[in-house]
Amino acid sequence: MAARKETSTNNRNREVLGDFCGINYALNLLGGRWKLLILRKLESHTLRFSELKRTLPHITDRMLTLQLRELEQDGLISRTVFAEVPPRVEYALTASGQALAPTWQSLEVWGNAHRQAAEMTLTDKQ
Amino acid sequence: MAARKETSTNNRNREVLGDFCGINYALNLLGGRWKLLILRKLESHTLRFSELKRTLPHITDRMLTLQLRELEQDGLISRTVFAEVPPRVEYALTASGQALAPTWQSLEVWGNAHRQAAEMTLTDKQ
DNA sequence: GCCATTACTTCCTTTTTTGTGTGTACCTCA
DNA sequence: TGAGGTACACACAAAAAAGGAAGTAATGGC
Structure with a gap:
């Protein structure tokens, strides 16, 4: 699976951007x-x-x-x-x-x- | 840069899909x-x-x-x-x-x- | 001379994504 | 008995994307 590392900056950025706007939320699902x-x-x-x-x-x-x-x-x-x-x-x-x-x-x-x-x-x- | 490896299956798939349809071509640019x-x-x-x-x-x-x-x-x-x-x-x-x-x-x-x-x-x- | 500003660059590490190879349960049909 | 089909799972390896820290050139102001 994705197996993301909760604590990584990479993953935090992903989440921050997902919250920040619908575009990145969508991209997180469709990437x-x-x-x-x-x-x-x-x-x-x-x-x-x-x-x-x-x-x-x-x-x-x-x-x-x-x-x-x-x-x-x-x-x-x-x-x-x-x-x-x-x-x-x-x-x-x-x-x-x-x-x-x-x-x-x-x-x-x-x-x-x-x-x-x-x-x-x-x-x-x- | 992206520094992609020409010979990798990963990269070939990327290209194949890009040729295959406009969606993946777009995704390659916007990913x-x-x-x-x-x-x-x-x-x-x-x-x-x-x-x-x-x-x-x-x-x-x-x-x-x-x-x-x-x-x-x-x-x-x-x-x-x-x-x-x-x-x-x-x-x-x-x-x-x-x-x-x-x-x-x-x-x-x-x-x-x-x-x-x-x-x-x-x-x-x- | 020394510091600040801007838009980068370089080298290096970590994280994430993608691909490879093999194995499995179940039943059916030959 | 044995092969074949379906929709996966698992362990591992390779590649790509993302991040971290430091450095640089040029110049204006103090």
Whole structure:
């Protein structure tokens, strides 16, 4: 898990900034490498562990597990276990998770636009 | 600086995800602890190094320098040096940086709402 | 000459995040 | 009997991010 050291300046800063403004509070929840990607995959439908894994390039079991756990603890996704063999576990967005959709969409739009702009200034310089 | 290791899986994943979607491209630029905060401070006016430092609780010179450098390299802020003594350096948002304002505003709104929701479920459980 | 100010830089340590490899319980189907 | 699938857990290693402490150049004021 995260296993943070309560007493570290690093961790205190993290908390201070989280209290300080909603932006950093949000970033504390969404900062993991695969988190927003996972949320976006769940936007249109519920998915199970193995399905998520297939859609996320290069993710390992461990990373997927970790990120899902944290998202669940932070109330962004829900986890439903079906008592079957082989096991089946389904992940879905919570209301809070869904409420974030417009934000990541606007981040995606900005990201693509900014990448284009960056590439253009690159070719300008050549 | 970031000093990333070209050959690491960690770094390759970072790049792969950045290419994969605008969200992760954006996150690669905005992931630093103080970056969005800095951008937001610059939203209303140009600020110099020492002014930024005063408004960001607990940040060190080193961290502020690093984050500003990266933001500048990524085209989100501009840096203007005045040939005076003592030195004066002013930071401002670029057009791209300003274009991101609605996104961090919506992140802030969501963050505050989600924190409230989280606190309510906490008190529910008590 | 000495101190203060500003915006850094450098070297080093600690903390956090990410990745690797292996193992497991359960049942089903061949 | 034995392989295969699912959704993990655990111990460990590597890399990245963050922080700490000290130093620097230039100049103006005392």
